[in-house]
Amino acid sequence: MILPWSRPTSGRLKMQPERQYREDPPEDALHPDWREDDHLIQLLVHNAREHSDEVALRERHRGIWHEYTWQNYLDHVMSLAAGLEARGVRAGDRILVVGDNRPALYFGMLAAVCLKAIPSPAYPDTNPAELQGQMEAEAIRCALVEDQEQVDKLLSVRENGYDRLQLIVFDDERGLKGEEPKGAVSTLDLMAQGQQEREKRPGLDADLQSRVSVHDIAVLLHSSGTTGAPKGVPLKHGHILSGVRSASTAGYFRKGEVHMAYLPMAWVGDFIFTVGAALALRFCVNIPEKQETALHDLREIAPTLYFSSPRAWSNMLTRIQVGINESSPFKRRLYHHFMPFAVELERRRLEGKVPSALERFWRGVGEVLIYGPIKDHLGLSRVERPYTAGEAIGEDVFLFFRALGLNLLQFYGQTENCALCVAQPPDSISLHTAGKPFPGVDLKINKDGEILVRANNIFDGYFNNPDATQETLQDGWMHTGDAGYLEEDGQLVVLGRVSEVVYTEAGDRFIPTYVENRLKFSQYIKDACILGRERAFLAALIVIDMEAVGHWAEEHGVAYTSFSDLSQKAEVYDLINGEVVHVNTVLPEGLQIRRFVNLHKEFDPDDGEVTRTRKLKRKVIDQHYSPIIDALYDGRRAIEYEARISYETGASGMLKRHLTVHDVIPARVAEEA
Structure with missing residues (x-):
């Protein structure tokens, strides 16, 4: 695997019409x-x-x-x-x-x-x-x-x-x-x-x-x-239909798909799938009763096309693991026998190895006993085209669902190109690539390592924002703002935002989102913010996944009362330490995470810490958690942090939290201890 640091740098109300949105040229x-x-x-x-x-x-x-x-x-x-x-x-x-x-x-x-x-x-x-x-x-x-x-x-x-x-x-x-x-x-x-x-x-x-x-x-x-x-x-209509038809030509959409509309309507993926593709290819769109019943309704819908974010796929895997742990001993034995077998089989298949006749036989037995029932329970038994997009998906999550028999593929795109730009070809899957451009999409990497695209599905400019338009659209090419490179076979590897390429105090180049995504591959980590720009080492603010860590705590006899209490348990710090150590194995020595803090709360869009699509607002996080960040870098092992909280009434207050600052302990040292 090639890492980013190895690459170069109602009554009738009369509404008076206003000036309409116009563009130049015609x-x-x-x-x-x-x-x-x-x-x-x-x-x-x-x-x-x-x-x-x-x-x-x-x-x-x-x-x-x-x-x-x-x-x-x-x-x-x-x-x-x-x-x-x-x-x-x-x-x-x-x-x-x-x-x-x-x-x-x-x-x-x-x-x-x-x-x-x-x-x-x-x-x-x-x-x-x-x-x-x-x-x-x-x-x-x-x-x-x-x-x-x-x-x-x-x-x-x-x-x-x-x-x-x-x-x-x-x-x-x-x-x-x-x-x-x-x-x-x-x-x-x-x-x-x-x-x-x-x-x-x-x-x-x-x-x-x-x-x-x-x-x-x-x-x-x-x-x-x-x-x-x-x-x-x-x-525009032309942008949307160009993208949909390009994806259809490549086999990613088919006429008459059964689709579930549950993603936010403000997200480009929902409009493209639920409106654009549905009208162009006569999808049967199914709408769940409410967000809380979406997973239950999914089983009744049994879609043929299913599009979800990596976070949702990860949550689905966590749900499966929790369910298995609460099932009978016999079912647990079956699961723990057949799933590792299927995952390893899929890993080898992606490496180009052909399974033996005996392996195919046991894969068929597993389909009857484990894989098929799990897919049916999830509502994915009829899915022929499962996709994920929005950010990198964890290797374990990706392999798990492919091992179930779902041909899960990654998409790459932005709102500006209707989210239809690059996708993994079904017959050539790589764990670290985003895939190849859709038909009619031109793609290149400029001298700064930025991904540029050109196609008929790319927008014509931002709304009332000519400066941003001029910066993004240049000489017929859209500057995505993402850094990446092309493999020898033409597949795209996306590293992160060009604007987020930063350097440590020693001059080591890194992209925080790359490291953060790999931390979030863990079922126990919901969010992470990597620090280290112009610092001596990398450190992390970690947000635990309450459901997964809570279940782990119950299984291991760790009592807790709240998210904040659970996050500060010594046993939980040891658990997260292991996940950080695992990520460190793929990072160069100078870019390994040395210290971290488990935060007392989740990043909240209402606090301005993340966007509605859960992307970090780094400047806000730096401001909100400045005392914690200082503690990470001045050697302290704990901090009394006064946290401002907001209530639904709009009122706010302060709560004092005792947070542990944890030094990352390498695996062998932890074992000896």
């Missing part, structure tokens, strides 16, 4: 090969016409699955579009979308697209202050939300001085029906109004469908915002 000059009528709405119309009775979307509500055919889908979109227009929504308006995955929110986004308005999703756990920032930046005057919780957030924003919000459309009527705030209307009432408009104007549907262009913005997504305010990323 749209058709940017993509002369795009066909004007090739867009998401045209695909929806085609599906409703040619496959009207085919199920397009299913939602579990109060334990019952409710189905929407393609014709139902189109009717809902048209009624909502007519209703929104009757309420004053116009071309160029940005429409805030907030909530968990719900059919009405997807219908509403496409309804906005019919009006040439721009849906702008936000994460459902975004707090009012962050929402206000997004609304101010995008001059939001209309919002489409899930329930009373999100309505209350918007009312808070309005009370905080944002008076431009005129229309709030909500889906779940509980707590709101009959007591709607000013300017609020339910999706059902809005659809009823839209249906009346359609009945009064027989040609309205055709008019709405004809307005859309392939050059229109289909969705306004946002960058993670690790180093500042998130940037708006407008993706």
